[in-house]
Amino acid sequence: MIRPTAKDLAEAAGVSLATVDRVLNDRPNVSARASRRVHEAIEKIGFVRNLAAVALARNKIYRFRFVLPSKGDQYLQELLQRVAEASRTLKSDLTEITVDQIATDDPYQLSRHLAAIETEDVDGVAVMAPESPQVRDALGRLMTRGIHLVQFLSGQEKLKTADFVGVDNFAAGATAGRIIGRFLGNEPGKIMIVAETMVARDSIERRRGFDSIINEQFPHLRALPSLETYGDQSRAAAIIQNVVERHHDIRAAYVLSPESRIPVSAISQHADLQKVTVVVHERTPFSEEALRTGRIDAIIAQDPGHAVRSAVRIMRARADLRDPIAAQEKIRIEVLLKENL
Amino acid sequence: MIRPTAKDLAEAAGVSLATVDRVLNDRPNVSARASRRVHEAIEKIGFVRNLAAVALARNKIYRFRFVLPSKGDQYLQELLQRVAEASRTLKSDLTEITVDQIATDDPYQLSRHLAAIETEDVDGVAVMAPESPQVRDALGRLMTRGIHLVQFLSGQEKLKTADFVGVDNFAAGATAGRIIGRFLGNEPGKIMIVAETMVARDSIERRRGFDSIINEQFPHLRALPSLETYGDQSRAAAIIQNVVERHHDIRAAYVLSPESRIPVSAISQHADLQKVTVVVHERTPFSEEALRTGRIDAIIAQDPGHAVRSAVRIMRARADLRDPIAAQEKIRIEVLLKENL
């Protein structure tokens, strides 16, 4: 049996092509009876829309934009590469992807930038930015203007009406806690926690998740207060030195932030921290190499390529007024060891 | 600037639409000069083929087939579900997916089945079956007849000319070894290894990977000889009982096979094995629940949904005489703990 077309469907439903079109595309002026007959016929003859023909007839170009931080280290680079990759691949699918790099830690500037995005230019926007009331409002206004929003890997408190792509950071922190807890065994000890800044919501969430596991499952371990490097190499060395002097039984270190180069370098250079178990977040050239050479013991990661593709699929679905397939868009919390890199 | 079409391309290259068509689709009777001019024009004006239009004009239905085992437990069910899911999703992409369930452990029957697959019926076949010379030959003949082959999650020695979807089982075993080694700490002990059968190549590979890590990195641990359950509950209980009687310092168990229900049940019912660390392969309703309740400690998994979609993308690319995007098709070795389920 050949694949039924809309014409076959019209015939089977006993209506005209025009009515089939009205039903399929939710246009007005269709009686309940006609709609029902069409839907029944769809079931009966197994009609499935030919998406290629739809795309061609609509002849619409989808325009999506990623708003990413302007400053960052290797993880940001990784992300940018994945976006560029997706952009290339999707060109043949009538999808154009652009990237704006903004000082996302300046809520004022970011809000202005978001406000300047025009409905005519863009069908969907994926934003990665730290939380702030101003930004939240700007995002809300963006959606009000009919632009589909994806909160992308970021520490925003989730807007109920927006889609979210990324992992549950509480669970990611808990996973790190489980790894460190099990790796350390039964001897008591302390765990050093390092972040770029604890203002970021993702770091806060991870810390909460981490503590919940350590406190419940591994009470013989103690997680020290979070250290903040502010992305500064010498500051990192200084605060770590300070902690080492005050605690002589540090057995592990957990780096909360996506960029781990600075804290891990400081740790591996410290004579007293050669044997500690180190867990970091996100796979980057640095963290990969560190895992390979044994400077760190595990990486908790979310695949940026998956995240980018997922964000695009979601924006695409929203632009077509479809619902994304939730199951497929879940980003996994990956545990990387030396052997499964 | 509007998106350039083939017509624009012809104009820019100074040739006719017919020649553009000949170049784009690798048809004969094109001079090197014409071809060069077209390719230069593609770069110059940034021409990108509209895949929707291509698909529509070709009006080709892609037919792919999965050849899977007829007997199995939850992991097989999981796979079947993912295939069915992909089948539904891809119908609107002119892709029809069918499943054949064969007694894949009977090389003769499987070979006959593969031989009966007609080029007219199918564009690509994904086969999951244990290794045997007969089957390898049948697969070779399949490819000779122009049917694109994907070796799917299976223990075949990889055919050089076929695509492969699945994880490196040596690495998967090594990952299990690292997990168990680190979880056990520094005290000496023994590790029980259980498989359905050690005939399967994937189990052999995993065992090799596992041993390589244990021997190198954790010499105070000893992996016992592999036990084979043959999928039999009472046999499993008996052989495990036997091992426990002979070894009083079993501290971990590693289940090599994708179906872990029978061995894990036997282990958790055994009074002397309540505290052992258990690592299994593949996420199933059973293994998920076992991880949640603490009967097992980690799952090494490959996402069957990813695997199915990857296999389809590869077959699709091959059918279009394109090369698959290798980077995107790599299946990850996932480490699942209670916290990142």
Add this chain to the structure above:
DNA sequence: GTATAACTGAGGTGCGCACCTCAGTGCAAG
């Protein structure tokens, strides 16, 4: 009853490309 709105069908156009035919043109071998 009539006016109005809600519906329906017939038909056409175009999206960008693949694939086909056929009438050329140029070039080399014999």
Add this chain to the structure above:
DNA sequence: CTTGCACTGAGGTGCGCACCTCAGTTATAC
């Protein structure tokens, strides 16, 4: 010079659907 072959261009058709127009029909309000 003829013959044959490689190459080229012009033009057409159709893929399945979205989107449009407009005439015609029914149902509803008044």
